[in-house]
Amino acid sequence: MTGTAHGSTPETPPALVLDGVSVVRGGRTVWDEGTLTVPAGAVVGVIGPNGAGKTTLFQLALGLLPVAAGRIEVLGAPPRRGDRRIGYVPQNYTAALGEAVRARDLVGLGLTGHRFGVRRSTLDERARVDDALRRVGAAAYAERRMSELSGGQQQRVAIAQAIVDDADLLLLDEPLANLDLRNSQEIVTLLGELRRERAVTIMVVAHDLNPLLPVLTDAVYLLDGHPHHDVIGEVVTEELLTHLYGTRVRVVRTAQGDLFTRSG
């Protein structure tokens, strides 16, 4: 054992623990009786129909929303806003970014954007920004404005911002939305690489499981108003997915052992 804070060593706390959690928003219960444990180092698909509360789960973990009942722990501690061990990429994130910010600046904000006061970025900080950009394959367009980048490039930069501070838990909300097939496959490959490089836990909200299946180890699925957790093989079953989406879903296993889901 290396004794680092990362990886599934016995001392490493689970990435996320819910114990009887319910969450209320605007007087409406989004979901309740949430009891589950997401182990450290997992790559977790967060799935469920629209409006089931997938993004809400992230907001709980980020400390942006209080639980109405129950107990929640993120990386071994109650959630709090500004937890630097969590990297976050919201949904439709890149749509709002304007002309004023370069890819490099955006990644830098993930490192020092919360700091007040006048200071120049240090050599070490610049090296970490360069490193994050390189790890997501965005070094070539580091100096370009976000508005000049394609959707896939923007998503890479957003992920670079989320990992630049060496997060132990990545929360990615629909990172594959609006990406074409090649770009979304590249992002999935990138997630697999990130997880291999250092045992970070990755939770990905997705409405389409297929592109993510090669890297997913676990899933959290929101079914009948409650969140559940299981390993991915138990989730990708025709009964469960059909129930989950309310429409007939078939699971196909290719000769190579790849899993696919099909509707109808």
Next chain:
Amino acid sequence: MRFQENWLQILQTTFMQHALVGGSLVAVTAGLMGYFVITRQNAFAAHALAHIGFPGATGAILVGAPVTLGLAVFCVGGGLLIGLFGKRVAEREIATGTILAFATGLGVLFASLATANASTTTNVLFGNLLAISQDQLWLFGGFTVLVVVALAVIARPLVFASVDPAVAEARGVPVRALGVAFVVLLALTVTMAVQVVGTLLLFALVVTPAAAALRLTARPGMVAALSVAFALASVWVGLVLSAMVDLPPSFFVVSVAVLVWGVVLVLTRDRGRAPGTPARGGHTAVPAVAERVR
């Protein structure tokens, strides 16, 4: 319009010296604020704040208070009021426009009640850099120091909160408090700038130089420096031209700013598009192979 042979001497008169110093202070402040106004997509609010200042100025004349005070009170109050309205841009725009219209009406009412002479009202609407007093200069100096120091302290979290509010909030940045702080700084800037270029022309000094700078570079330090340089050039060249032909400086200040912007726009017309990307929006290619789960 007649060319003034003695324009160099005119530039050395006390009122011209005041105009140069006052205009420069405003240019520095407006140039810096412009960057944040654009990253926050708050240009309309900046424009509206100037109009909201109008009843402040005419109201001050009505009750015999200093015009700067009236402007400051109404701009800050109006800014906070706009800030109270929803986070959604569309909602905010409608609220801002409505408050703007009401404020302008109020300004007209105060002006007629105060039986202010036409030139006082004209000064508020179109600015009069040549009427800046020694007292106002001290006030402008104080405002400038306040805004520049405050901006320096909050710059980084403010940029974070502006371009990336959801992540900034998750990272512990006080997004709402920064929004309020920003609107107060903007109100102070507008209070000064109104007295230089007036309510109606303010946009050209608070937004246009920064917009031109942002076309040329996106390096934050360079944007700030260029934006301030453009604003300063507008004020200085505008004042010299005004002295040369003996006409109010507002027109010339604004014209230089607009000219710079226009030239930059032409020079950079090919920039800003990734190869193969459409003019608006990103890729929305449809996945052709994988069938959706649903």
